Amino acid sequence: MNSPTPAIQIENLTYAYGRAEAVHDLSLTVEAGRCYGLFGRNGAGKTTTMKCLLNLLRPQRGQVHVFGLDPAKHEVDVKRLLSYVPDQVAFYPWMRVRETLDYLASFRANWNRKIEQELFERFQLDPAQRTGNLSKGQRTQVALIAAVCPETDLLVLDEPTSGLDPIVRREFIEAVIGAYQQGVPGKRTILVSTHLITEFEGLIDEFTLIDRGRAVLTLDADQARERYQKIRARFAQSPPELDLKTALRVRRDGRELELIVNGAGADLLERLRQHNPEALTTEALTLEEIFVATLKS
Amino acid sequence: MLILISFKSGTPIYLQIVEQVKAAASSGALQPGEALPSIRPLAEELRVNRNTVAKAYSELENQGVIETLPGRGCFLKENHSGLRKEVRRKLLIEEVDRAIVQAHHLQVPRDEFIELIQERLDVLDDKRRAHEDHKED
Numbered sequence: 450m451n452s453p454t455p456a457i458q459i460e461n462l463t464y465a466y467g468r469a470e471a472v473h474d475l476s477l478t479v480e481a482g483r484c485y486g487l488f489g490r491n492g493a494g495k496t497t498t499m500k501c502l503l504n505l506l507r508p509q510r511g512q513v514h515v516f517g518l519d520p521a522k523h524e525v526d527v528k529r530l531l532s533y534v535p536d537q538v539a540f541y542p543w544m545r546v547r548e549t550l551d552y553l554a555s556f557r558a559n560w561n562r563k564i565e566q567e568l569f570e571r572f573q574l575d576p577a578q579r580t581g582n583l584s585k586g587q588r589t590q591v592a593l594i595a596a597v598c599p600e601t602d603l604l605v606l607d608e609p610t611s612g613l614d615p616i617v618r619r620e621f622i623e624a625v626i627g628a629y630q631q632g633v634p635g636k637r638t639i640l641v642s643t644h645l646i647t648e649f650e651g652l653i654d655e656f657t658l659i660d661r662g663r664a665v666l667t668l669d670a671d672q673a674r675e676r677y678q679k680i681r682a683r684f685a686q687s688p689p690e691l692d693l694k695t696a697l698r699v700r701r702d703g704r705e706l707e708l709i710v711n712g713a714g715a716d717l718l719e720r721l722r723q724h725n726p727e728a729l730t731t732e733a734l735t736l737e738e739i740f741v742a743t744l745k746s
Numbered sequence: 747m748l749i750l751i752s753f754k755s756g757t758p759i760y761l762q763i764v765e766q767v768k769a770a771a772s773s774g775a776l777q778p779g780e781a782l783p784s785i786r787p788l789a790e791e792l793r794v795n796r797n798t799v800a801k802a803y804s805e806l807e808n809q810g811v812i813e814t815l816p817g818r819g820c821f822l823k824e825n826h827s828g829l830r831k832e833v834r835r836k837l838l839i840e841e842v843d844r845a846i847v848q849a850h851h852l853q854v855p856r857d858e859f860i861e862l863i864q865e866r867l868d869v870l871d872d873k874r875r876a877h878e879d880h881k882e883d
Contacts, residue, residue, distance in 0.1 A: 484795055623790045630796040631786065650753050651794030671758040678756065722851065733756035 454517040456481045456603050456638035457502065461511035464497050471497040473662040474511070479640055479655075481516075481602070486649060486656035486670075487642040488740055494662040495642035496536070499607050502640075503533060515603065529558065532596035536608035538588040542581025546591055549580050550598075557599040564628050568594045571624060586617040593621060597629045604629055606641040610648060618648055626652065646737040653736065658743055666743055670736060677734035677742065678714040682706045682726040689724045693717070697742050709734065709742050747776050747783075751792055759794055763802035768811060771822055773870055774877030782812060782820040 457479035464472045472494040479485040487495050500506040501513050504520035504527065513520060520527040540549050554560040569576065572590040580591065589609060596604060604625070610618040630637050643649055656673070658666040668676075682688065688706045693699050695713035699706070704727075710717055714731065721729060734742065747770040751762045770776040782788075785803065789796040803820055806812045812820045849859045 482797070484797075619793070622793055626793065626796055627786055627790045630789070648793075651751070651759065651792060651798070654795060654797070674753060675756050675758075731756075732754045735753045 454481070455479055455514075456483075456516060457485075457640060458514040458517075459498065459501075459511070460513075462498065462501060462508050462513060463510040464494075464501060464506060464508060471662055472501075472659075475659065475662065475664050476511075477657045477664065477667060479638060481638050482636060483654045484639040484641070484652050486646070486653040486736070487640065487659065488644065488646055488656055488736070489642070489659040490644060490744070493659045495659065496607055497662075498659075499533075499605055499640070499642060502605065503528075503531075530601055531603040531605055532599055532601045533605045534589070534592045534596050534607065534609045536611060538585075538592040540580035540588065540591065542579065544580055545576065546574055546578050546580060546583070547576035549591060550576075550595060553595045554598065559600055560598045561600055562598075564600075564631075565594055565598050568597065568624060568628055572620065586613045589613060589617070589621065593624060597624070600632060602636055603638045603640070606639065606643075608643055609641065610643065610645055618645070622648055622652065644740075646740055647735065650736050656736065658740060660744055666739075673736065673739055674733040676712045676714075677739045678710050678731050679734055679738070680706075680708045680710060680714060680718060680721070681728070681730050682708075682721045683728040684724065684726050691720060691724075698745075709738075749788070749792065751794065760798050760802040760805065763799065764805050764809075767802070767806055767822075768809075771811060772874075774874040776822050777877070778822050778824045780822050782822065784819055 455478045457477070459475055459477050462472055462475045463470070471492075475494070475498060477485075487498065489495050497506065501508050502515055502520060504524045507521055515527045516530055518527050518530075541552075544552065550565065568590075572587070572594075574587060574590060574594075580588065583591065593609070596606075606625075610621055613621070625639070629639070639652070641649055641652075650670075653670045655669050656667070657664050683705045685704070687704060688701060693708060695717065696708040696710050698709040701707075706721075708717060718729070718731065747767070749763055749766050751759055753759075755762065757765075767776065767782065776782070782803070783791075785796055785799045789799045792799075803812065803814070807814060807820075811823060813823050814820050846859070854862070
C-alpha cells in the first residue's frame with residue numbers, strides 16, 4: 450500500500466534572505482497519502498519552505514526530498530510528480546482560460562479531461578474569457594484546475610484561499626476533496642500552508658505549526674483535538690485556589706474559571722471536581738484555537 | 747440520515763461518523779438494505795478528508811454493521827453481528843462501565859440510573875416504531 454518513501458522529507462532546513470532568517474532548522478516528514486498542514490502566521494516561513502521543495506530556492510543548510518528525490522538535482526522528475534497552487538496566481542493576461550489550460554496541459558504527460566470538464570461546470574468558468582479579466586477567485590479556480598488535472602501524486606497549496614470570499618473558499622476545498630482525492634487511496638498527498646485553518650480542519654491529517662521559521666508543534670490532528678481541551682468550571686462561591694501551573698492559559702471571571710490544557714486535562718478535571726463545582730464542562734480545541742493558544746503562550 | 751461532525755467533541759472524526767451511522771441504524775433512521783451515502787459526496791458535504799470517511803466505512807464493515815457491494819456502494823446489513831455472544835457482551839460491558847463511572851461522578855444513584863436506562867430504551871423503541879409506521883404509509 451503506502452510506499453515506504455515519504456512524499457516529503459525536510460531535514461534541518463535553514464534559509465535566510467540576506468541576514469533575515471526565514472526558516473531555521475526545520476524538519477518534517479509527510480507520509481504518502483496524507484494531507485499535511487503547515488500552519489503559521491504571515492512571515493512564519495511557510496512559503497520559503499515550499500519554494501525549497503519546488504527548487505525555486507536552494508536550501509542553505511539541510512536537505513529536502515520529494516519522493517526521495519532532491520529537487521535541485523532532479524528538478525524535472527520532481528516537477529512531474531507534483532503540482533502547485535501559489536498564493537499569487539499569475540497567468541498570461543492576454544490568453545483565454547481555454548488557451549491557458551491547453552498551454553499548461555502541454556507541459557504534462559497526463560491531463561484528465563473529464564475532471565477538467567467537471568471543475569469547469571462546478572466553478573462556472575467561461576473558457577473564452579481572458580485570464581487578465583478574471584477575478585482573484587476565478588484565477589485561483591483556474592490554477593486549481595491546472596493543478597488537479599495532471600493527477601500528480603503530490604499537491605502543494607500555498608495559502609490557496611487567502612483573499613477569497615467564503616463561498617469560493619468552500620468550493621475550493623470541496624473540489625480538492627472531490628476531484629483531487631479521487632485517485633488511488635494512499636497515493637494522493639497534499640501539503641497545504643495556511644493561516645485560515647478552520648476551513649481545512651476536516652481535511653488535515655497532521656500538521657506542523659511554525660513560528661518565526663521554527664517548528665513549534667507537530668501533531669496528528671485527531672490527537673491534537675484529544676489533547677488540547679478547554680475546561681470551564683463554575684463554582685457557588687469564588688473559585689478555589691488551585692495549582693494551575695499545568696494549564697496553558699487560565700481565565701477567571703467572578704465565579705467562573707476557564708482553562709486551556711495540553712494533555713493534563715484528566716488530572717485538572719479531577720481536582721476541580723473535588724471542589725464541587727456547579728458546572729463543569731470540557732470541549733476539544735479546534736486546530737485554529739490550538740494555533741492561537743500555542744503562539745500566545 | 748444526516749451526519750453532523752464537530753471538531754470540538756474531542757472524538758476522532760471517523761469515530762463520530764461510525765457512531766452516528768450506528769445510532770441511525772438502531773433508531774431505524776437507516777433500514778437494513780438501505781444505501782449509505784457514497785464516500786465522495788459525503789466527504790465533500792462534511793468537508794473532511796475522503797480517507798476519513800473511507801476509514802469510518804471500513805470500521806463499520808469490520809464491526810459487521812454495513813457491507814460493501816463492489817461497484818454498488820455500502821449498505822446497512824441485517825442485524826447480525828459476526829461476533830460471538832461473549833465477545834459482543836464484553837464490548838457492551840465496556841460501554842456500560844463507562845456510563846456507570848460517569849453516573850457516579852454526576853451523583854446519579856443506582857435506581858435512578860436503571861430508570862434512566864429503561865427510559866432511553868423506550869425512547870429508542872418509539873423512534874423505531876415511528877420509522878416503521880412511516881415506512882408502511
